Amino acid sequence: MFNKIRLWKNQNNNSSTLRDQIETIKTMPVPEHVAIIMDGNGRWANKRALPRVAGHHEGMKVVRKITKLANSLGIKTLTLYAFSTENWKRPKSEVEYLMKLPEEFLGSFLPELIEENVQVQMMGYKNQLPVHTLNAIEKAMKDTENNDGLVLNFALNYGSRAEIVDAAKQVLIDYKSGILKENELNEDVFNSYLMTSNLRDPDLLIRTSGEIRLSNFMLWQLAYSEFWFTDVLWPDFREKHLLEAIEAFQNRQRRFGGI
Structure with missing residues (x-):
């Protein structure tokens, strides 16, 4: 009984702290465009002796949370590196699963995106995508095309x-x-x-999992972006980590080659 009460108090305290942090961040300019290289799904699964696809599924849940927080913060564009042109080299079963994720994710999340005034966009090479993947993306784009809130931009089959x-x-x-x-x-x-x-162009680039490279992502567009790297694997990435990245961005001085 006491353990349940303690857990309830901790959850309430954490929620309160998160709300306070959000309000503090919103008193300063937030990055208008945040780009994220969502890395570490496979390692997250391996650490738990799970198939790699379990990590991708868990990572999909994180996309939902981070999208909603980005929208509430007033970020105008959130670009997520979902699948690169090089990812086709992965095992066939993993690629097939990844190609099913947009259908599953957007099938359940689309009503929320519409309600929250989020517009779905995609950049990448559409002609190589399976029909079911492309249909899911294009339906989401059509159903949200009149929304004028956060742009949720998926980099899918994309290579810079x-x-x-x-x-x-x-x-x-x-x-x-x-x-x-x-x-x-x-x-x-x-x-x-x-x-x-x-x-x-992105104001802030975030990459998870401890890797410090761009992996052929937006090489032109990231010329003057601020970079923020974390060892946290994408399925473990939480709202507090996005807030931490934005706080770091707000404490940097952007000079764009000037003094």
Whole structure:
């Protein structure tokens, strides 16, 4: 009985602390665009002698919590690195499971996203995705297209080098056809050829699991982003960790190459 009371008190105290922390953070500018490399699902599962897919399933639950918190904080865009162009090299069974996750996740979470005024977007190469995966994403995009709150942007079958090469190819095509003149090409124009042309560059990049690299993620867009790395595996990532990352961001001075 006493243990239950103690647990109830601890939960209430934690909730109160989280609310206070959120209110404090909202008194200062929050990053408008947060990008997250969600890493560590497989290691989380291995540590528990579970199949790797169990880690992916647990990680999906974290996406739900972090999306809701980001929306409540007033973050305008949350980009999540869900599947890279290199991830096709993983075992077939794991890839097949990962391709089913958008359908499962959006099938249950979509009504909440609509209620919370979240707009779903996707960047990546759609033509290689299974039909059922693409249908789930496109349904979510269509059903939320009129929402004007947080943009939940999934980087799915995405690779930054391929994105930049494809942008350069399109620049050449437009130059040869006379649509684009040589003296018109600058950073802003090149940016318009990227998959993120409708989004501002990330202000903050978060990567979980202790890895300190970009893994072919938004190489152009992250040029002046603030980086925050944590050893926490993605399935163990909690609201407090996102708040910690934002607090670190708020305590940094961004100079963009100036003094």
